[in-house]
């Protein structure tokens with residue numbers, strides 16, 4: 001006889017509900033993205049990302065101390081350069097903001113995992129993720145060499161994981177070869193493998209000043225309607241040696257996260273991106289939804305779809321909420 005009441009009996013008590021939950025969000029899964037400024041002594045609020053800041057290195061280290069105390073295992077660093085140029089020179093400068101932040105964090109908080117975003121768009125005057133030819137095309141192969149230089153400069157500064165976000169073809173292999181040649185055989189790569197040309201990056205581009213000055217990123221990022229193509233991109237990065245595969249954004253791409261989980265045996269990360277954060281913050285500010293419940297529901301959905309790791313601007317709030325549960 002079918003037992004129609006079985007599920008309901010278990011749902012009646014909060015304690016039993018907690019015991020039989022299939023999916024949990026734990027602080028160990030969280031990676032907090034942060035923007036690093038040149039100079040010292042300050043933090044700048046980011047208008048489109050309420051509650052988020054651009055930090056100078058000294059202030060960033062203090063904030064990371066607080067995050068580590070909350071149990072957050074990892075941060076992802078984006079750099080804001082002093083000056084931009086056509087080849088994004090500052091991206092690989094030994095004295096660049098990200099390189100200085102890596103060194104300072106490894107000194108102050110050796111246990112904190114420092115992940116660095118490798119891309120050129122924050123550093124180029126044209127705002128594209130690669131080297132642009134005179135006719136306005138992004139040149140894939142010329143870009144690979146620059147990305148490898150940036151990755152090695154991050155590893156030299158102490159980065160624990162390298163995260164290329166540019167979506168050029170062959171960049172995971174090029175970065176792996178360059179890291180190995182520079183003796184960083186043990187530095188893992190977390191690749192932004194299935195990265196869609198998404199409207200949800202809007203607030204990030206304000207935060208990083210990285211909106212393209214002409215054209216868009218559709219030539220190198222995935223087209224949102226495509227699902228099989230994401231599997232091809234994931235497979236290419238896996239073959240080239242990516243240690244962790246990332247899907248981005250998260251909420252509108254839960255099917256892609258589930259596909260990635262089913263197909264590959266490496267850890268899967270999902271980036272709950274700037275626009276997803278801003279949407280929830282804006283609605284909560286207006287009193288239209290309860291922030292904590294809505295954020296936890298979204299993050300548990302990302303885990304349920306199959307992500308092991310979640311990159312999210314909500315990480316400090318989530319860590320505090322989890323600590324008092």
Ligand code: PBG
Nearest residue numbers: 119121165200201204273274275
């Ligand atoms: C750089 C990069 C972007 C994001 C992460 N790395 C922007 C883009 O591709 O335009 C977006 C992150 C976010 O929206 O939170 N290539």
